[in-house]
Structure formats: structure tokens, C-alpha cells
Amino acid sequence: MLIREAVDGDWPSIWPFLHEIVSAGETYSWPRDVDEVTAREMWMPAAKSRTVVAVDPDGTVLGSARMYANHMGPASHIASASFMVDAKHSGRGVGRALGEHVIDWARTAGFRGIQFNAVVETNTRAVALWRSLGFEIIGTVPEGFRSTAHGYVGLHIMYLKL
Amino acid sequence: MLIREAVDGDWPSIWPFLHEIVSAGETYSWPRDVDEVTAREMWMPAAKSRTVVAVDPDGTVLGSARMYANHMGPASHIASASFMVDAKHSGRGVGRALGEHVIDWARTAGFRGIQFNAVVETNTRAVALWRSLGFEIIGTVPEGFRSTAHGYVGLHIMYLKL
Numbered sequence: 001m002l003i004r005e006a007v008d009g010d011w012p013s014i015w016p017f018l019h020e021i022v023s024a025g026e027t028y029s030w031p032r033d034v035d036e037v038t039a040r041e042m043w044m045p046a047a048k049s050r051t052v053v054a055v056d057p058d059g060t061v062l063g064s065a066r067m068y069a070n071h072m073g074p075a076s077h078i079a080s081a082s083f084m085v086d087a088k089h090s091g092r093g094v095g096r097a098l099g100e101h102v103i104d105w106a107r108t109a110g111f112r113g114i115q116f117n118a119v120v121e122t123n124t125r126a127v128a129l130w131r132s133l134g135f136e137i138i139g140t141v142p143e144g145f146r147s148t149a150h151g152y153v154g155l156h157i158m159y160l161k162l
Numbered sequence: 163m164l165i166r167e168a169v170d171g172d173w174p175s176i177w178p179f180l181h182e183i184v185s186a187g188e189t190y191s192w193p194r195d196v197d198e199v200t201a202r203e204m205w206m207p208a209a210k211s212r213t214v215v216a217v218d219p220d221g222t223v224l225g226s227a228r229m230y231a232n233h234m235g236p237a238s239h240i241a242s243a244s245f246m247v248d249a250k251h252s253g254r255g256v257g258r259a260l261g262e263h264v265i266d267w268a269r270t271a272g273f274r275g276i277q278f279n280a281v282v283e284t285n286t287r288a289v290a291l292w293r294s295l296g297f298e299i300i301g302t303v304p305e306g307f308r309s310t311a312h313g314y315v316g317l318h319i320m321y322l323k324l
Contacts, residue, residue, distance in 0.1 A: 022235070025235065025236045026236075028235065028236070029233035029234050029235050029236055029237030029238070030234050030235045031234050031235045031238075032235055032236070034235075071191035071279075071280055071306075071317075072191050072192050072193050073184070073187065073190065073191050073192045073193045073194055073196075074187045074188075074190070074191055074194070074307055074308045074309065074310075075191030075280060075306055075307045075308070075317060076191070076193075077308060078303060078306055078317075112305060112314075113303070113304070113305070113306070115303055115306075117233075117279070118233055118237060138301040138302065138303065138304075138319075139300040139301020139302075139319050140300065140301075141240060141275070141277055141300065141319075141321060142275070142300075142321070142323065143274060143275070144233075144237055144240055144275070144277070145236055145237045146236045146237070146239060147236065148236075152274075155233075155237060155240075157300075157301050157303075157319060159303060159304070161304065
């Protein structure tokens with residue numbers, strides 16, 4: 001599996017699974033009814049961040065990640081990132097590969113740590129994955145997320161020192 | 163002291179102390195060299211948030227607060243806010259009045275909690291003020307902020323259940 005910079009032409013491959021994930025409303029704090037133009041602007045913004053896709057040897061887009069500084073100015077040395085993996089390709093290590101890629105990128109770019117602001121407590125696969133990559137939960141917003149399946153659940157803030 | 167909706171005409175009063183606070187680089191994770199147009203857009207954005215000013219009986223602007231949903235979609239029931247108080251008017255309860263105003267606003271608007279994402283550990287007056295209003299520290303990003311005076315210091319995430 002190759003991870004490369006996402007380009008404009010990847011958007012038609014990303015939008016279907018991104019839309020599926022966001023509209024399910026179980027793991028992302030985005031508006032469930034987000035329109036395509038807004039979603040594209042949010043996932044592939046023009047500057048100051050980086051968006052990549054994970055691609056199969058045959059060119060199929062398996063997932064995508066976005067990485068950026070979590071705050072500005074005197075707090076701009078901590079990175080953050082968001083991940084979307086196509087459910088059709090889950091269980092193949094796409095999330096892990098994207099996570100490792102983000103860690104390498106942030107380390108190389110000179111960030112001192114990576115902070116995830118909103119990892120849904122019931123998204124246990126994501127929590128386990130980030131833990132296995134060295135992230136720890138540094139705090140949990142009680143009832144910070146409203147899950148369709150589980151009602152109000154906690155929203156973890158996770159951190160990795162680089 | 164009155165707290166009212168901030169209007170376009172308040173910006174010339176806000177910009178000097180906002181600029182002073184941000185360029186000092188001690189308490190805010192904004193670019194220290196932020197220009198006026200960008201700062202205005204960030205502090206008084208057009209929609210989906212609310213910006214107020216605290217005003218003296220003679221009309222002097224003493225400080226300002228901005229309030230908004232911390233996340234979107236299924237996590238949009240937690241509010242967040244930012245505060246700027248003119249140092250010339252500190253010690254007069256401006257921050258407390260603005261904080262109480264934000265709490266009332268968030269409660270009335272139906273939010274279930276308020277989360278502050280970046281309270282600088284060495285900004286002890288702010289930490290003490292938010293604690294006195296019922297906020298608790300739910301996590302701290304280690305070395306999340308680079309202070310000119312103290313080097314790398316922690317960045318608290320504070321939370322109030324409504």
C-alpha cells in the first residue's frame with residue numbers, strides 16, 4: 001500500500017466513503033448532512049495543512065488523512081490529524097498505515113507532539129489503534145458526543161509526545 | 163457594567179488590546195503577528211457564533227468574548243468560548259462578568275457543557291477564574307504552549323457541565 005499526497009482528482013473517490021462515515025453520525029463531529037462542496041473544503045483545504053490518500057497497487061483509494069497544526073502562534077508546535085477509511089477496505093491496516101504516516105510527517109516537520117481532539121469513546125477500534133501507536137488519553141469530555149447507537153458518550157482527547 | 167452584543171463599530175476599540183494580548187504571546191495560541199483584517203475575521207466572524215463586548219457606563223469597551231459550538235454535527239452540543247480583557251481595565255471583574263455571560267448564554271442556548279481547549283497553565287488568573295465558575299481541568303497537553311517567559315508550559319483543557 002502506497003500513501004501519497006492527495007490530489008484534486010482523488011476527491012471523487014474520497015467523497016463516497018467520507019459521506020457515508022459522516023452521515024452515519026457515529027464517529028465524526030461534522031454536520032451529518034454536510035454537502036459535497038463544504039466537505040471538500042474541510043477535508044482538502046488549500047493551505048497550511050496536508051491531505052494524503054492511501055492507495056492500492058491498482059490505484060484504488062482506500063482511505064485518507066488530513067494533518068495540520070492544532071493551534072496557531074505559540075501553540076503551533078502540536079500537530080493534529082483526522083482520518084477516514086473506506087469501510088469496504090477496513091481490516092487491511094489502512095488506518096494504521098495512515099497513522100504511522102502522520103506520525104512520521106509530524107516528526108519530520110518538527111512538531112513536538114500530536115493531539116487528537118475528538119476520538120469518540122465508542123469508536124473502540126480507533127482508540128485501540130491510536131493506543132498501539134503510542135497515543136494516550138489525556139482527557140475525556142463527558143458526554144461530548146451524541147451517538148445514534150449509544151446516546152451521549154465521552155469524547156477522548158489523545159496525545160502522542162514526539 | 164453592561165455586556166451587550168458586539169457590533170462592527172466596536173472593532174476599533176477591541177483591536178488595540180486584542181493586538182497587545184496576542185502579540186505578547188503569553189496567553190493566546192494565535193499568530194503573534196496577526197494582521198488586523200485576519201484578527202477581525204477570527205474574533206467577529208459572520209455567523210454561527212456570538213461576540214459580545216463588556217462596556218462601561220460611559221461606553222468604554224473593557225473586554226470582549228466570543229462563544230460558539232466547539233465541534234460540529236454529533237458533538238455540537240458542547241460550547242466553547244474565548245476571552246480578551248483590556249489590561250488597562252483588569253482587576254474590575256470584567257473576565258468574570260464575561261464568563262458568567264457565556265455560561266448563561268450556553269445554558270439558554272441548550273448546550274450541555276462548555277469546553278475551553280487551550281488555557282495556558284501559567285495564565286493562573288484565568289485558571290483560577292474558570293475554576294471559581296465551576297470549570298475543572300479535564301486534561302493538560304504537556305508542553306502544549308511556548309511561553310516567552312516560561313518556555314514550554316502545559317495547555318489545559320477545561321470543562322463545565324451545564
